[in-house]
Amino acid sequence: MSLSLHRAYESDLRSYRLSFSRGGAWTGIALVLLGIGLDYSLYPAHLLEFTLARVLCSLGILAIIGLMRTPWGARNVEAMSFTWLMLPQVMIAWMIAVTEGASSIYYAGLNLGVFASAIAFAFRMWQNLTLGLLTYLLYAAACWVHDGHAPGGGAFAVNSLLLAFSAIASAVCTYFNEQARFNLFQLKAELADKNAQLEENNRSLAEIKGQMLQQEKMAALGTLAAGLLHEVNNPVNFCMMAIDIAMEEPAAKSNEVLHECLTDAKSGMQRVQYIVSDLKTFAYRKSGTDHESAQFLFERALESSVRLVGHEIKGIKVNRHLQPDTLVRGDEAAIIGVLINLLSNAALAMRKGATREPSIDIYAESRGERLKVTVRDNGPGITPENIGRVFEPFFTTREVGQGLGLGLSICYSVIQRHGGVLAAESTPGEWTKFTFDLPRVTGGEK
DSSP states (O other), X not given: OOHHHHHHHHHHHHHHHHHHHXXXXXXXXXXXXXXXXXXXXXXXXXXXXXXXXXXXXXHHHHHHHHHHTSHHHHHTHHHHHHHHHHHHHXXXXXXXXXXXXXXXXXXXXXXXXXXXXXXXXXXXXXXXXXXXXHHHHHHHHHHHHHHXXXXXXXXXXXXXXXXXXXXXXXXXXXXXXXXXHHHHHHHHHXXXXXXXXXXXXXXXXXXXXXXXXXXXXXXXXXXHHHHHHXXXXXXXXXXXXXXXXXXXXHHHHHOHHHHHHHHHHHHHHHHHHHHHHHHHHHHOOOXXXXXXXXXXXXXXXXXXXXXXXXXXXXXXXXXXXXXXXXXXXXXXXXXXXXXXXXXXXXXXXXXXXXXXXXEEEEEEEEETTEEEEEEEEOSSXXXXXXXXXXXXXXXXXXXXXXXXXXXXXXXXXXXXXXXXXXXXXXXXXXXXXXXXXXXXXXXXXX
């Protein structure tokens, strides 16, 4: 038995012993008092003194029950149980001494106490043997007091053998009961471990499933982006060239409204180019590339993210607080995905909470060899019961069909893969803040 398992077993067994000892003590009081009927039938001449003895014995057991309700008594439940079991044995031995000695039928009560300790209580084998030995010594002392000399032969020998048989049988029962209790506890402990492992496996499977779903979406977006880049770039480049030629025409230069329209059209075409390029960066990856060791500007990743969620954050003020050097090492596409998730979640929460003057503040500052990033919104916040669950796979507060609850759990894994931790803080009704850090590229690595 390992030390930790032994301690756990003893802790679990203590409450079991306490419960059974209390129940047995109340049963003992009932049996002791019911024995008044035996006294009346067998020894009416001793009825008064035997009744007084039984009442005193019952009060002693009752006092021990009270002690077992205290922290000290609960810690010493084995000693308490042994003590109250010995009280009836002492009382019966005294009754044997003042009545018929070895011939007294009350020796059967001593056997009952020994058997009860083995059947009803979680004693150890040595404790049960000790109880049997003390019971026999009490019986021998009672017979000696009654006879006035050392007892021997006849009824004493027979009763002594019966007491020995009871003690041995009880000790054997106690041993196997102890083994059965421990085996049951061991099985419970193993089952608890298996359940814990199963829960951990389920969590891992859920995370893997979420990552696979995300990878499938990324692959689909990559295919879409590659197709868009091929199909859109040619007409966009043609439009850009046509706009440039048109802007050089004298009519366009002399007409302020026409020139402004052509400038807006060119700006729109450039935006289309940026969006397609950003989508390709976010979703399309070359196989065999070590993405976590690549270098990129966090500022550039942020701009790409803001452009990709432009339709979701429309009307929301985005404030950037960035240090001059934001060169970091990692998977740019994955970090863009993290930022998109944080920005879109913030926008959705603020729209759902009808936040007045909604805004998102993004900070990036050096902390040694790491770049700490903070995304803070002034939305409705996250409730205390949900703040600790936001990174759990499949946990979502959105309505059914509006989200799988995988976004933040995948973001957590992405940041963890970069050697950082994604953390959430919130004050309900005021703000929500997500922080994470990325490895900076130092001067010697550039």
